[in-house]
Amino acid sequence: MQRERFTGAQAVVAGGGPVGLLVAAELAAYGVDTVLLEPRTEVSDQPRATTLHARAVQSLARRGHLPRPPSRATGPATSAFHFAGLPGLTIAAPPDEPEPVLKCVQAVLERHLEARARAAGARILRGYHLTDAVQDENGVRVTAEGPEGPELFHAGYLVGADGARSTVRARAGIESDTFPATVSALMGTVTLADPEALPKGWHRTPRGWIVVKHDGVRTHLRTLDCGGPHPDRHRPVTLEELRREVARIAGRDIAMHSPRWLSRFSDFARLARTFARGRVFLVGDAAHVHFPIGGQGLSTGVLDALNLSWKLALAVRGSAGPALLGGYDAERRPLARRVLDGTLAQLALMRQGPEAEALRTVFTGLLADEGGGGHLSGLISAQDTVLPDPTGAGGPAAGTYLGNTTLSTPDGDTDVIRLLQDGRPLLLLLGEKADGLREEARDWADLLRIVEARPTPGVPYEAALLRPDGYLAWVPGNGALRQVMTAYFGPGATAG
Missing domain, CATH: 3.30.70.2450 (Alpha-Beta Plaits)
Known part of the structure; x- marks a missing residue:
């Protein structure tokens, strides 16, 4: 006989790998009542992913999942990376950011994220395999096979982090573009x-x-x-x-x-045609699968999780603008496609035969002229990512990532990483218009973190609105702060 449990859950996450656990940890930290279902009864020590690249490392640091970087007065940190086995390639990170390549055994990362998720209040249910999911306009009904038989869960939203053979993707009716194996x-x-x-x-x-x-x-x-x-x-x-x-x-x-x-x-690859349908979202391998050359799979999934979690949390709390959740697919799917294209290009360089050998020779020469692989560094590390401006009013820097920098505030020195660790949107005020902008943002005062700081070359704007994931949503230029705040976070306290 089927039993109902946790009918009040606001979100169910299917899959307890590092990406699913990160979603659960983030949602729970935002106060979202979260249940995670994972078939495995314990973390597997099987060797899997071991690499996190720069933008994923930087973003995890901003959410407190990694320690703050040490001060490096000597300049940027550099790390070697691989692209089709070509030698001499390096990724650089600015002086105030973490090391650009972090080696971390997946099992260690999973245990860390599970501890964070549990500490934040997420319910991690091991030995539960999702078998069905049906959504309507009010929520999602999830059926799982548990240790004592089938159980039914009700949630406002469902996140599929259940891997390449995702049941969530199939039950949501999300089709994929696939690329058959060739190696x-x-x-x-x-x-x-x-x-x-x-x-x-x-x-x-x-x-x-x-x-x-x-x-x-x-x-x-x-x-x-x-x-x-x-x-x-x-x-x-x-x-x-x-x-x-x-x-x-x-x-x-x-x-x-x-x-x-x-x-x-093999190099079988899959890209879901959408990462979101109604109240169902896909992250990590459930959304995209590619050949693991270059070590980008874990980083790409981590960035999916961090992009989705704050948006979904705001939607649960009723503080999301009407198009905010739609921005997840619009922002992450093109970047996943870029990763897939990069792996296809690497395989083309790794094949045998005179054509591939000639291509490799030409490519090696181009990289030598470039001096360390600048374009490829951006491709692998995701540090060159610029997100679309969904408002059209975010100003010239909207969609770019604000690097970490020291900020002098009335409460003492701090930096961008510290200020983002509570997960709130951050309004930095660094110029003479601080009072006017504070008043303009007054209706969102309970949502925002507002910090006044002295002007600094690290933030070359009079003001800046940062999303919780570290990307700039607005700087003075094309439109009013209030217009952007409304688009991202709804009408604020004076609604109605």
């Missing part, structure tokens, strides 16, 4: 009889690629064969298959034993 890849953790037989790094031969990462006595291997997809992608991988594939690509036998986490994958 075959294997992955696993083993112990090499001679660790020096395969040095760490990217190994390219006429027969394919081997990527090697040593972790103490264990070695994490990935192979890539561009000759075509595997005829049976569901067949379990054996140690012997991985050993043969490594030997074929390397051109010599590499002795290995004690396998763990063996799996196969």
